[in-house]
Amino acid sequence: MSEVPKRCDVLIAGSGPGGSMAATFLRQKGYDVVLMERRRHPRPNVGESLIPHFWTYTDAAGVTDRLVAERFIAKAGAFADWEGERRHMAFRNYGFSRPALHVERDVFDHILFNHAVGNGAQAFEDCTVQDVEPGETVVTRYVHAEAGAGTIASRFMIDATGQQALLGRHLDVRQADDDFRFVAIWGYFEGSSYMAADGTMQPPENARTIAPTTFVTGLPYSGAGWCWHIQLRESTSVGLIVPTERIRQARSQPGGLEAFFLQQCAELPQLSILLQRARFIPGSLNVINNYSYTSARMTAPGCFMIGDASGFIDPIFSIGVTLAMYGAFTAAWAIDRSLRNAERAESSRAIFEQQIQTRMAVSRALCRPAFRAPAYTEGRLKAAMRLYSTAEHGLIRDVTGLSGRSINFERMSDPAAA
Numbered sequence: 355m356s357e358v359p360k361r362c363d364v365l366i367a368g369s370g371p372g373g374s375m376a377a378t379f380l381r382q383k384g385y386d387v388v389l390m391e392r393r394r395h396p397r398p399n400v401g402e403s404l405i406p407h408f409w410t411y412t413d414a415a416g417v418t419d420r421l422v423a424e425r426f427i428a429k430a431g432a433f434a435d436w437e438g439e440r441r442h443m444a445f446r447n448y449g450f451s452r453p454a455l456h457v458e459r460d461v462f463d464h465i466l467f468n469h470a471v472g473n474g475a476q477a478f479e480d481c482t483v484q485d486v487e488p489g490e491t492v493v494t495r496y497v498h499a500e501a502g503a504g505t506i507a508s509r510f511m512i513d514a515t516g517q518q519a520l521l522g523r524h525l526d527v528r529q530a531d532d533d534f535r536f537v538a539i540w541g542y543f544e545g546s547s548y549m550a551a552d553g554t555m556q557p558p559e560n561a562r563t564i565a566p567t568t569f570v571t572g573l574p575y576s577g578a579g580w581c582w583h584i585q586l587r588e589s590t591s592v593g594l595i596v597p598t599e600r601i602r603q604a605r606s607q608p609g610g611l612e613a614f615f616l617q618q619c620a621e622l623p624q625l626s627i628l629l630q631r632a633r634f635i636p637g638s639l640n641v642i643n644n645y646s647y648t649s650a651r652m653t654a655p656g657c658f659m660i661g662d663a664s665g666f667i668d669p670i671f672s673i674g675v676t677l678a679m680y681g682a683f684t685a686a687w688a689i690d691r692s693l694r695n696a697e698r699a700e701s702s703r704a705i706f707e708q709q710i711q712t713r714m715a716v717s718r719a720l721c722r723p724a725f726r727a728p729a730y731t732e733g734r735l736k737a738a739m740r741l742y743s744t745a746e747h748g749l750i751r752d753v754t755g756l757s758g759r760s761i762n763f764e765r766m767s768d769p770a771a772a
């Protein structure tokens with residue numbers, strides 16, 4: 355193992371899509387980057403359905419060819435069985451020439467991490483960042499499994515620690531989102547059928563020839579719970595988004611969460627048909643509590659929070675990974691601009707903050723189901739919606755409509771543009 359340096363230009367904590375992509379973008383600009391990851395790749399991660407927007411960032415990072423070579427499952431769009439109505443959409447109808455993907459996140463994240471290392475980032479796995487002192491020189495304390503505790507000084511620091519939200523907690527700016535109080539429970543099946551974009555049910559062996567959709571369905575009890583079905587190469591990821599109060603009862607029932615999960619899978623009408631011949635993979639159940647939060651601030655002197663470290667609302671639109679990549683791109687831009695001209699450091703930080711806060715606010719507004727009104731009509735969000743193209747407006751309208759969430763899209767968008 356090489357020694358952890360004492361200084362660098364940019365220290366990045368966390369190597370999910372946000373951290374690894376930020377490391378690559380900054381290396382492309384010639385900066386000295388240290389990337390610290392508390393686990394070892396490949397490691398599991400949630401978030402396997404990707405929208406086609408993410409290619410913009412992988413193109414910029416130069417990692418698209420490597421991802422294409424992996425031959426992840428191309429997904430056609432989404433299929434919803436929601437409150438008795440069945441609706442579907444295909445990305446190609448909105449001008450996308452490249453597919454959306456269903457990815458095994460251990461493999462996907464590992465590719466992005468290796469690409470950052472290949473571009474010259476100094477990466478340290480089994481290395482946990484413990485705390486950060488923002489300032490003109492940022493001081494970061496870490497513990498490395500072999501080297502032990504140490505500190506590293508950097509001109510800039512990026513917090514890409516995901517749901518750990520290291521800096522947000524440290525600065526006490528992370529705010530739980532009371533409107534989205536859910537627990538996610540997900541597990542993996544072998545041999546599941548899937549829904550194609552034309553509304554037909556297909557056996558798993560057809561996934562290479564007839565592209566699957568991400569299938570979503572609402573849970574029958576109130577509270578906007580829902581379920582996903584994501585066809586992967588060797589297995590199928592099935593997840594439940596369950597209101598927190600409902601999960602308390604589930605934990606105390608015989609068999610605990612796993613029994614609850616399997617019972618729900620068997621009771622949801624269309625899902626149970628897809629899973630008719632499938633086998634649950636024992637031990638594959640995972641849980642994340644209270645994953646919805648925002649941050650009152652997403653920067654501090656010398657520091658930027660990106661991806662889930664800056665906030666996360668709800669996985670319904672599969673935009674988490676794309677937002678993490680956007681945060682990586684924007685933070686790298688802001689750091690580069692600041693290092694080229696120190697007088698621009700404050701304005702760069704402000705632009706980053708405004709960009710990420712606005713995207714988060716738009717995403718939060720679009721995630722709100724109709725019954726969660728009052729809804730957003732704020733001018734800032736209306737202005738942000740005007741930046742989307744007509745095709746993108748059509749896509750947002752239709753995708754939010756699949757799960758009964760288009761109320762804020764209608765309020766925020768200018769009918770003429772939409």
Ligand SMILES: Cc1cc2nc3c(=O)[nH]c(=O)nc-3n(C[C@H](O)[C@H](O)[C@H](O)COP(=O)(O)OP(=O)(O)OC[C@H]3O[C@@H](n4cnc5c(N)ncnc54)[C@H](O)[C@@H]3O)c2cc1C
Binds near residue numbers: 672
């Ligand atoms: C239930 C659920 C379903 C989701 N489904 C989707 C989906 O279908 N599509 C989608 O695009 N998004 C989805 N998301 C969101 C997606 O998972 C995240 O937005 C995305 O992974 C964020 O990337 P990131 O790089 O910010 O963080 P992460 O991918 O979480 O990576 C953070 C990294 O930081 C490391 N780390 C943490 N703390 C430290 C520390 N102190 N020191 C060093 N390293 C540390 C972690 O080990 C990890 O490797 C979902 C989220 C949830 C909760």
